[in-house]
Amino acid sequence: MRHLIIGLATSILLLINTLILIGPLMAVALFKLILSYKPWRNACSRGVMAVAETWAEINKHIFALCTPTVWDIRGNESLRRDRSYLLISNHQSWVDIPALVQTFNRRVPYFKFFLKKELIWIPFLGLAFWALDYPFMKRYSKSVLKKRPELRGVDLEITRRACAKFRDQPVTVVNYLEGTRFTPAKQAQQQSPYRHLLKPKAGGVAFVLATLGEQLDAILDVTISYPEGQIPGFWKLLSGQINRVIVDIQTRPLDPALWKGDYQSDPAFRARVHQWVGQLWAEKDKRLEQLIDERRQD
Numbered sequence: 001m002r003h004l005i006i007g008l009a010t011s012i013l014l015l016i017n018t019l020i021l022i023g024p025l026m027a028v029a030l031f032k033l034i035l036s037y038k039p040w041r042n043a044c045s046r047g048v049m050a051v052a053e054t055w056a057e058i059n060k061h062i063f064a065l066c067t068p069t070v071w072d073i074r075g076n077e078s079l080r081r082d083r084s085y086l087l088i089s090n091h092q093s094w095v096d097i098p099a100l101v102q103t104f105n106r107r108v109p110y111f112k113f114f115l116k117k118e119l120i121w122i123p124f125l126g127l128a129f130w131a132l133d134y135p136f137m138k139r140y141s142k143s144v145l146k147k148r149p150e151l152r153g154v155d156l157e158i159t160r161r162a163c164a165k166f167r168d169q170p171v172t173v174v175n176y177l178e179g180t181r182f183t184p185a186k187q188a189q190q191q192s193p194y195r196h197l198l199k200p201k202a203g204g205v206a207f208v209l210a211t212l213g214e215q216l217d218a219i220l221d222v223t224i225s226y227p228e229g230q231i232p233g234f235w236k237l238l239s240g241q242i243n244r245v246i247v248d249i250q251t252r253p254l255d256p257a258l259w260k261g262d263y264q265s266d267p268a269f270r271a272r273v274h275q276w277v278g279q280l281w282a283e284k285d286k287r288l289e290q291l292i293d294e295r296r297q298d
Contacts (some may be wrong), residue, residue, distance in 0.1 A: 007239030029131030075249035135162035213259030
């Protein structure tokens, strides 16, 4: 009963915060839609992000007030708001999103997520995602692509067009290389060579680098771990049933060679990007194992 009350209270406060701030966000977004003068549109973009950061910051206070979760954040000392980042993270749960908010809100430029197209239909949040210029990705199964080969590369073209909008201001582009949340069933189905991760997909990050590489200052290599041993659902966070979340950040330099090539047409360059992603993912898998060993020692 205690967890139910905590969960309901947290949910209601989050909903109230969303209902209050969705109005100002939509108003600024409407001005952005109708204005043609680029400096004014850029000012509206900054206004939308300011409202979103305020919404996120209030949410942080709501979680601190209602839930006992300790956010164990490591490696965030050198973050700056006037720099642009490519943020790469493992993905296990909807709790990953609040974990990123707790770690990075008002420490780096506001996030740009690549979202599944279906998420645009979430009440209120779907509108906010649209106003924030989040790219909505439509993924096609192998069977669909086999029947309609003209759909190949649609996601990558969306990535290219979306990133082009981010060139006028500092940005943090979030890329989940696995493309979906980790589960043991998906891991087995993929025959993933990693103990704690799914196979990474290099195409999306290659196009982000190709479009924004010269603007990006560094990679934020983020590893999220749940020390209690099980991947929690979002309700467990809302209802105060998560004691600790570890967010480990490693800031990595960007090699210009990663965007100076044609990923689609140059097999040698594509192989180089795949090798870099594979090495990054192997190191992340080891880091997750270290965090799990840390939990066992506790």
